[in-house]
Amino acid sequence: MSLAGVRVLDLSRVLAGPWCTQTLADLGADVIKVERPGSGDDTRAWGPPYLKDSQGNDTSEAAYYLGANRNKRSIAIDIACSGGQDLIRRLATQADVLVENFKAGDLERFGLDAQTLQDANPRLVVCSITGFGQTGPYQDRAGYDYAIQGMGGLMSITGERDDRPGGGPQKVGVAVADLFTGLYATVAILAALRHAEATGRGQVIDMALLDTQVAMLANVGSNFLCTGRAPGRIGNAHQNIVPYQVFEASDSHLILAVGNDLQFAKFCDIAGHAEWALDPRFARNSDRVRHRGELVPLIEAAMRSRPRDLWLRALEAAKVPCGPINSLAETFADPQVQARDTVVPLPHPLSPELRVVANPIKLSLTPVSYRLPPPLLGEHSREILLEAGYVEAEIEALVASGAVR
Structure with missing residues (x-):
């Protein structure tokens, strides 16, 4: 596995951060997912649909959550209490990477800012993912993919023309600003790890959904910068190529x-x-x-x-x-999709029938691995604490204080 031996402390939730850390996990990194006690990652409740058990009944795990959190271990930590903060700092000294998507400045209130963590672990790579970044007039705003697609220009070029039926701004069918940010963050982390290996120094990565959305305008953004003219929406046509x-056709x-x-x-x-x-x-x-x-x-x-x-x-x-133009049923039934092993069975504690969409990366010598299903909330808390050097009495004290669940 390409990233075997790399440990990632994942304080992110929803999609951009978890998509990044799932990619790192698929490549072999040990990802410890830190979640809020009681509720965990917001997306655990973003259903229906939910994973169904062997009797066909809904479980507590939403399909949304399952799509971005395989190959991770979960520990439930309350970072609002001092015991939880101490635990995060201790885990960070044993990590190579920390990924978080708290609002700008939030972790500093808990003594978990990048500078504090890197003082204790100079090799630590800290990746912060926010809607608007750590600087600029919008740095304190919450940023969500839908709003970013609008602000970043994507919805001005997506959708049918205003003068045609159904015309008007349209978002993309999946959260592309989140997904692209997660992938850009993965690339940045790999570059920072290479630098840390060479110099012994980690660095801080500042990823913003809006920055990413503007970057992924690609040729359309370049068209505007070269001409000063906004292209507008043209439905399913292309701005620069015809036809x-x-x-x-007569039937479809x-x-x-x-x-x-x-x-x-x-x-x-x-x-x-x-x-x-x-x-x-x-x-x-x-x-x-x-x-x-x-x-x-x-x-x-x-x-x-x-x-x-x-x-x-x-x-x-x-x-x-x-x-x-395939339906999802036709897509997953396509012989090319099936030949590329695009769906992977990954039995889950609540259901032996869980299947996940495979990582598309194909490496000849260090292939992607599928080791763990998306974890239950706090499923690995005790295991992670033991690895971190806590003894049973200390673990019981942390549980009793509410710092860990």
Whole structure:
């Protein structure tokens, strides 16, 4: 396992932080998930749906929580009390990485700020994930993915055009600002660990959802910076490539994703309109973008002449990029998805039938491992305390004081 021997103290909750630490855990890190006694990670209650037991009854574990917390061990610590704070400081001296997503300045109130922890453990990498970062006029605001998608410009370019049915701003179907931030945080942590190995010094990583959302505007953000013009929403079309969008066949929808002029010529032959590729309005992609309003209606009419699967077979044979729009049932039943082992069984204490979506990273020598199901709240508290050097009497005292559950 690539990260065997790396210990991560995970004080994060919901999605961006847990997504980061689950990735580290999948790569072999020992992740200790610190949770609030009694309730734990907020997402444990974000259901239905919930995991079902062997009798088909709902358990206490929400599917949302199960999707971001495998390969971790859970300890329930009350960081509002002095005993809990002392315990976090002790665990941090034995960790390589600490990940947290408290509001800016919150951990300082408990004596758990990065400077204090690094004074005791100079090699410690501390990654803070917030909505807006540790600086700037919004640093004290709470940040949630939905609001960040709006503030960061994503919803201004996502959704159907305002002048069409269903037009208006639209969020993405999954929390992409959280997920991208979690992945960027993972990359940053790996870089900081490399630096710590070389120098013996950890560092502080300041990750913000808004920063990430602006960064992931990618080519659309670059378009604006180069032109000063905001692109607006264009539904399922592409800002810079034509035809690159959803089309309606005679029975269903499909995606046509023509990426270059040769592919366009092949598509025109299949559609029975070779003349389009010779038309100076459409011959080059730049021409097609400028004359989108003339070309797309022609393609729409042609696409409605045949059923989806006939189009897909012909296009795939000619190596013109295309694809169906699958339901989740169709996605998980797809032979390519199944051949890539995209679903992994991971029996859970409350259900032997738990399955999780696999990590997509494929490493030839140190593959991703699936060692532990998402933990029950406080499932490993005693085990972690013993490893940290506490004796039974000390553990009982911590439990009695409410510092640990």
